[in-house]
Amino acid sequence: MTQMTFARAINSGLRKSLENDPKVILMGEDIGTLGGVFRITDGLQKDFGKHRVIDTPLAESGIMGTAVGLAYRGYRPVVEIQFDGFVYPAFDQIVCQVAKLHYRTQGAVKMPITIRIPFGGGIGSPEHHSESPEAYFTHTSGLRVVSVSNPQDAYIMIQQAIASNDPVVYFEPKRRYHDKGEVDESVDPASALSMEKASVVTEGTDVTLVSYGPLVKTARDAALAAADDGVSVEVIDLRSLSPVDFSTVEASVRKTGRLVVTHEAGQFGGIGGEIAASITERCFYHLEAAPVRVTGFDIPYPYSKLEMHHLPDLDRILDGVDRALGRPNSLSGLEG
Amino acid sequence: MTQMTFARAINSGLRKSLENDPKVILMGEDIGTLGGVFRITDGLQKDFGKHRVIDTPLAESGIMGTAVGLAYRGYRPVVEIQFDGFVYPAFDQIVCQVAKLHYRTQGAVKMPITIRIPFGGGIGSPEHHSESPEAYFTHTSGLRVVSVSNPQDAYIMIQQAIASNDPVVYFEPKRRYHDKGEVDESVDPASALSMEKASVVTEGTDVTLVSYGPLVKTARDAALAAADDGVSVEVIDLRSLSPVDFSTVEASVRKTGRLVVTHEAGQFGGIGGEIAASITERCFYHLEAAPVRVTGFDIPYPYSKLEMHHLPDLDRILDGVDRALGRPNSLSGLEG
Amino acid sequence: MNADDLSQGGTTAAGPDNWANHHYRTGGNLVQLITPGGERVSHPEYDVWVKDVTDEQLASLYEDMVVIRRIDTEATALQRQGELALWPPLAGQEASQIGSARALRDDDFVFSSYRENGVAYCRGVDLTDIVRVWRGNASAGWDPYSINMATPQIIIGAQTLHATGYALGIQHDGADSVAMAYFGDGATSEGDVNEAMVFAASFQAPVIFFCQNNHWAISEPVGLQSHIQLADRATGFGIPSVRVDGNDVLAVMAATREALERARHGGGPSFIEAVTYRMGPHTTADDPTRYRDANELEDWAAKDPMTRVRSLLERRESWSEELETRVAAKADAVAQEMRSGCINMPDPQPLDVFKHVYSTPHSWLERQQDHYSRYLASFGDPAQAASEEGAR
């Protein structure tokens, strides 16, 4: 066990993957000499060489499309998208190629590409640097999507993502990069909990609170605060967003009868709606109240002076918990 | 009133817009001499000239990005994307520019761009020609999204979309292009039903069936078939997908207590989930059963020999209606 | 004869030996080695690349061209007869496809668009596999690794990046094979094609950008995409390029061999503009009379790629009745094989739609498949129930 930052944990996982499999290649803008704008790839080019940790020209479709070609040739490219808001030029290659080539070729061509995307807000950045585009990817069949919430998972799941024969979009909660946690680097990713499984990070009985990525910490804090108030919140860290581990969520909701989902992304068509709808389908008769969503607004990511209003925080989550429990809340009195 | 095809109705609406506003400009691949691969712009270049109906180079980001520049200059570009699956190269310009410039500039710059996308399957085409990408756009704040289901709406709503000062993605159900219907060309789009409103196209009392675009016809047929079976289905044509006219859907569900949503797009993160979640939030205590979704599968659009399996049809919709009503259905016996 | 002969030839010995320092050539004049009339004209730079090509080999290239035109005609007929949903004809582009594809080695890897069915033929594709996609029985007809050719790419230009990435892999492996990207004149406008040139130039990747300028992108003339010749586009990326008569199989082969040798020897990417013409419609769904002039077609008919080779062989007295008969018989046999493969292709099974979306099970999709199989079973159709079993 070592104390390390989230950033370091990913770095260490990448290093392990580079060591273990010569087919692993890292590609991206500024990931070499600089070690990435967040230093996630710090030192890797120095240790593995310019041919395995590649600074690419400034063109996201180019990066993704050449990664596809490398995968065709048997490589396992790990692509860094510098910030969430810069993934869109690569969207065509992701949706039409990365996601579909395995299907198109009836399994002949594997696309073991990992797309690392630092995502989410709360870091005081200008436009395009704080987005949460995960729903675009979870709605794209052929992709797997994960998001990590703590250094240990970050370390393990980056290796699992790289080892997967399917393309994986790996969302890194950038505002947690400097948070520290215990990491056991001796854990073998192959025997660790599969990246497809959710995990119950706080047990509780009154309401199920589902989250992922940056808000898991906030959700746990909310559970602590709620406990003070006599409310027992079960917090689930989804970890995988495609597929979502509905069994774990369902089991919890069957117990609590109430569901709150929280994420930074906008609400309309976000993961929260899918989980609300799917859980309602699966356990309608166990639900005591309508599932509640506590999410970012459906607006372009706002300038940093106001981002704390956009981002769900502890208070907004608790307000959502109150709504799920039918306790007085900000919308009390409104029909529903 | 004139009998005309869906395709002709859009053509006629475009013509009206070109006539009424010199700032309206059509842009796209093959829309000029050829009149578009579906002939939607047939004859328009001949009548309005090469400067108003522009054959562009083969580059979707280029088309969308130059449309943004034209909008900056005060024009109202109407962009044709040749097929649904070819919109992704333009995704960056749509998401980061078209959708956000009004917000970014605090309202100073208007983006009255209409993006016409023939969408959906059922025409026996190869890959990329039959997709239903609407959820990518409805999850993008700053865009309005509509889909039309009949020639009269097509005629009116294309004009409303072009007149809107916000960008509008206008989804055309390509497999209905040759369907005929009555069109009253004398209707003034400004006084017609707003494109943001849903419409109840079949009244009923037992279950609410929500759809849009190509499946509205199928939904109406299903309602007829259900009626034979003694089930009264209320069919709603959403028309607008962003915003969704939830009041209309809610009013219906409060009456029927049951909801089925059907669309061709994949289910995970599709419009169906959002409607299920939102309606559950709004009228949980009026729901007699969990909302049911009858959708395309979460797979890349399959080759044409199997597309009829992917696409919801009358039987699958009726099976969904049975599920909503708790009548024997294909999933009877499964827990839920 | 063995087509592989053509992928080796005497070229390695013949070519300049310092590829890395090879000067950039702007498009300039069209490289032509056989005139439309069938005269062999000499070219100071390109003759050397085909000096080993015998008349017998020329006859073999002729045969290839006849065969793929026949494939094209047969497939078009199959479409008209309702056996195929669609077909993108290659008629007119035989020399571009054969001249380039026959220059390749087996271990080179091709990334093409939808129109390179002649190239697929050269790669040794099973004839049934060619029509699989167009019949609607699959999204891709073959296993790319079985013939070292990716399946047709429909997203215009996307494959040029795949070729470039594949070439980076070749480079990483220290191999001397080459990635070959086929695309059209219209494709040159797409960002992807330009980014592919950026990456290829930056890393000096062993990739060839083979642009078939067939003058049309559906209804759009090439002049809408560029008012200067397409070969010059590459120059701006620091990629050597050549403009070649795309209806001259020998010239195309020479240019391709040159580019291949450059790539194999660390000289990086090349761009070849093969100037040709799409004699047919864009696809069987297209009506070219709406946008182009019959005269243009006539002009190009006079430049037919097969006629000129036949004339040349005749001039050289290497033409014979026997050859003609043999070629025709071969074309017939190929067409027949493709037709019967097409018609007898078994239909896919309903649950096949769920196959291969992921390489390992995905819980959401598994549940969806389970529900759909229950749905199918609810009709109580034993045939359907059986096919379900098979698919799982």
Place this chain on the structure above:
Amino acid sequence: MNADDLSQGGTTAAGPDNWANHHYRTGGNLVQLITPGGERVSHPEYDVWVKDVTDEQLASLYEDMVVIRRIDTEATALQRQGELALWPPLAGQEASQIGSARALRDDDFVFSSYRENGVAYCRGVDLTDIVRVWRGNASAGWDPYSINMATPQIIIGAQTLHATGYALGIQHDGADSVAMAYFGDGATSEGDVNEAMVFAASFQAPVIFFCQNNHWAISEPVGLQSHIQLADRATGFGIPSVRVDGNDVLAVMAATREALERARHGGGPSFIEAVTYRMGPHTTADDPTRYRDANELEDWAAKDPMTRVRSLLERRESWSEELETRVAAKADAVAQEMRSGCINMPDPQPLDVFKHVYSTPHSWLERQQDHYSRYLASFGDPAQAASEEGAR
């Protein structure tokens, strides 16, 4: 003096009169009119474009450069003091920005990246507006129509297409203004920039592609994007281009005026590569010592854009203490105005986040705003309740 003088000058009379037939110029040698030592060197083609520039005007350009460097220093200081979240310094690029921007007319329209704050200054931006975005108070600092300059574009290269589209609009209107696209060396690799050149060339749009090659894209040297000079990229699209000393304000102005005149007279797009250097970090968040050599910095310090103009003016005895004092005072005043504008900027109100997402009400978002205002009100904070009222 009036900067507008520079946007007109004697150039129309002086330039070649048939722009449409103007020959293409490859990048070739760097156009330079003032050496780093301050010598005015003559240039057969470009002298004519600045023959009207008086010493007084040169002093004015000098003043502009000093002022924008001061804006840059002040903003960097504001960032260090926590008043700005971020700042992208332009230091080193003063001549590129002033020489080009001062050649523009008011009715030309600029589309820039985040680094062209010097250009914004020339366009007459309110100094508070320059820092609005970087303080986190807005996504865009100004109304683009008030100064005919779009707000900073962060998506690399995207603005080049906007400029091209705007230019199509100009063309459609029959106007003779020009759209100006500023972008960096790194941006040239993006598909959008290349597509912009395709569209601009195809329609002969009145747009200038002004590339500030400052040698770095964050940590990536320009050689990673291209191993040939960037000006040559344009040639491959059929767009005339020139490579100019980007630290020479006069040379930049000459090249820009030439391109503007070409565009105004129907000669279509041009590409200018201004070869310059980013003396500071990429942004205040960057640490360039991780990736670049101190020597490189020193070399470029010797090519400073202001020093050479000052030397030239001294040589010509047009320099004076009084001028120096006046310029310094102006820079101080500008810096002071920006600082106080920055510090006194009122904070936005919570419900402002919902404003301007749409131009007319959107029912879903209205409900969301309503819920959030209820949420804020639930804290019973009267200040918040009041601000809500204001925002609706």
